Amino acid sequence: MASRDFDCIVIGAGIQGSFTAYHLAKSGRKTLLLEQFVLPHSRGSSHGQTRITRKAYEQDFYTQMMEECYQLWAQLEKEANVKLYRRTGLLIMGPENGRDFLLFKNTLLKNKVPTVTLEPSEFSQHIPHVNRNPGDGAIVDTTAGVLYADRALKAVQGVFHRLGGVIKDGEKVIDIQTGPVVTVTTASGVYKAKSLVITAGPWANRLLSHTNLQLPLQVVKINVCYWREKIPGTYSVTKRFPCFIQTECKEGKYHIYGLPSNEYPGLMKVCYHMGSETDPDERDRQTDRWDIDILSHYITRCFPGLVPIPAVVESCMYTVTPDHHFVLDRHPSHSNIIIGAGFSGHGFKFGPIVGKLLCELTLGLVPSYDLSPFKIQRFLSQPKSAL
Numbered sequence: 423m424a425s426r427d428f429d430c431i432v433i434g435a436g437i438q439g440s441f442t443a444y445h446l447a448k449s450g451r452k453t454l455l456l457e458q459f460v461l462p463h464s465r466g467s468s469h470g471q472t473r474i475t476r477k478a479y480e481q482d483f484y485t486q487m488m489e490e491c492y493q494l495w496a497q498l499e500k501e502a503n504v505k506l507y508r509r510t511g512l513l514i515m516g517p518e519n520g521r522d523f524l525l526f527k528n529t530l531l532k533n534k535v536p537t538v539t540l541e542p543s544e545f546s547q548h549i550p551h552v553n554r555n556p557g558d559g560a561i562v563d564t565t566a567g568v569l570y571a572d573r574a575l576k577a578v579q580g581v582f583h584r585l586g587g588v589i590k591d592g593e594k595v596i597d598i599q600t601g602p603v604v605t606v607t608t609a610s611g612v613y614k615a616k617s618l619v620i621t622a623g624p625w626a627n628r629l630l631s632h633t634n635l636q637l638p639l640q641v642v643k644i645n646v647c648y649w650r651e652k653i654p655g656t657y658s659v660t661k662r663f664p665c666f667i668q669t670e671c672k673e674g675k676y677h678i679y680g681l682p683s684n685e686y687p688g689l690m691k692v693c694y695h696m697g698s699e700t701d702p703d704e705r706d707r708q709t710d711r712w713d714i715d716i717l718s719h720y721i722t723r724c725f726p727g728l729v730p731i732p733a734v735v736e737s738c739m740y741t742v743t744p745d746h747h748f749v750l751d752r753h754p755s756h757s758n759i760i761i762g763a764g765f766s767g768h769g770f771k772f773g774p775i776v777g778k779l780l781c782e783l784t785l786g787l788v789p790s791y792d793l794s795p796f797k798i799q800r801f802l803s804q805p806k807s808a809l
């Protein structure tokens with residue numbers, strides 16, 4: 423096999439492509455992982471210090487996938503000898519009879535996830551310095567916590583490399599020739615493989631255009647806001663303050679979520695689960711701040727211990743599907759091209775299992791989970807589908 427010939431090529435070294443490459447290498451496949459930017463970089467969706475991990479979901483299928491996912495994260499921690507997860511719990515707050523709050527609650531209870539329900543009378547004793555909305559219920563997923571994102575990406579790429587995987591960064595893919603052997607051209611080389619995996623995050627449709635496919639994906643910029651504690655440590659991880667999700671509330675249509683102060687001392691991360699549309703190559707020209715206004719109002723009302731003006735604003739992107747579920751599927755016209763896309767702002771925690779599933783699809787194995795929620799076919803029934 424020539425040095426530019428591989429069993430599999432993976433395009434995109436974000437968390438999903440990196441975990442796919444890791445699983446392929448573990449299966450003994452000669453694997454190339456291509457990344458347009460020099461690693462590490464902060465231009466996609468997987469950078470930053472932290473992400474939430476949780477079993478709490480509105481749908482059973484995600485909760486059920488998370489069971490194994492926790493084990494796979496722990497395995498990577500062992501392999502890379504690094505701590506990637508810190509248990510904090512996740513507090514879900516929302517109107518007791520609100521749709522989203524009930525979906526979370528029912529999924530948690532049905533799947534027997536360890537939880538604690540906080541009655542209004544005991545809320546402030548357990549969660550001090552938070553003004554609960556009148557009528558809001560509160561339930562804690564005690565399995566949830568924080569994943570150290572940048573560290574995780576480095577760890578998975580490190581293990582992939584140790585397994586004999588090849589990473590080429592600073593190599594943007596500019597062409598894909600489909601066929602029984604796929605030819606991938608970058609600015610500095612031409613590579614061939616029996617199978618190709620496309621995990622290009624916000625650039626998915628750019629890459630897919632070389633294969634005559636477009637998915638209904640919306641790329642949005644997220645303002646990643648950190649808010650200063652008036653008294654440092656008020657919402658600190660060391661004081662066992664949990665991550666939180668606020669479902670329905672009067673400030674906005676989408677969820678608000680936060681992580682305890684940890685990575686930047688004295689600052690708590692609180693973000694809005696939506697942003698404004700952007701071209702991924704022009705992210706910094708998208709300067710909308712309506713989401714920050716929503717957060718400021720919410721923080722003034724519910725987190726009186728934070729200064730309601732963000733102290734740090736970083737940028738990240740979501741790639742959102744119409745139903746907010748992932749795309750994990752085979753290309754409809756090219757069976758040796760596998761697609762992982764549309765992680766809709768909640769895909770990081772699933773990295774190990776997404777990688778395993780995309781690896782199984784690549785190798786023609788029966789996938790470990792039912793992939794029907796993630797099929798491309800579901801978009802075909804939508805009248806405004808971009809397919």
Ligand SMILES: Cc1cc2nc3c(=O)[nH]c(=O)nc-3n(C[C@H](O)[C@H](O)[C@H](O)COP(=O)(O)OP(=O)(O)OC[C@H]3O[C@@H](n4cnc5c(N)ncnc54)[C@H](O)[C@@H]3O)c2cc1C
Pocket residue numbers: 433434435436437438439456457458459465466467468469472473474475593594595596621622623624625626629644646693738739740762763765766767768769770771772
């Ligand atoms: C602010 C924010 C908060 C989030 N919070 C959470 C959370 O708490 N919990 C959670 O589970 N998830 C969370 N997510 C979502 C999660 O981070 C994403 O779902 C996940 O990182 C997506 O990974 P990816 O590999 O698909 O994309 P990316 O990380 O964007 O990776 C795609 C890669 O492909 C590369 N690429 C693109 N085009 C080419 C090309 N032509 N040639 C070569 N390489 C190319 C890109 O440079 C990029 O590195 C959050 C996301 C954001 C933005």
Ligand SMILES: O=C(O)[C@@H]1CCCCN1
Pocket residue numbers: 474475476667677679695767768769
């Ligand atoms: O995936 C998560 O857990 C976070 C918080 C909730 C909104 C989506 N992103």
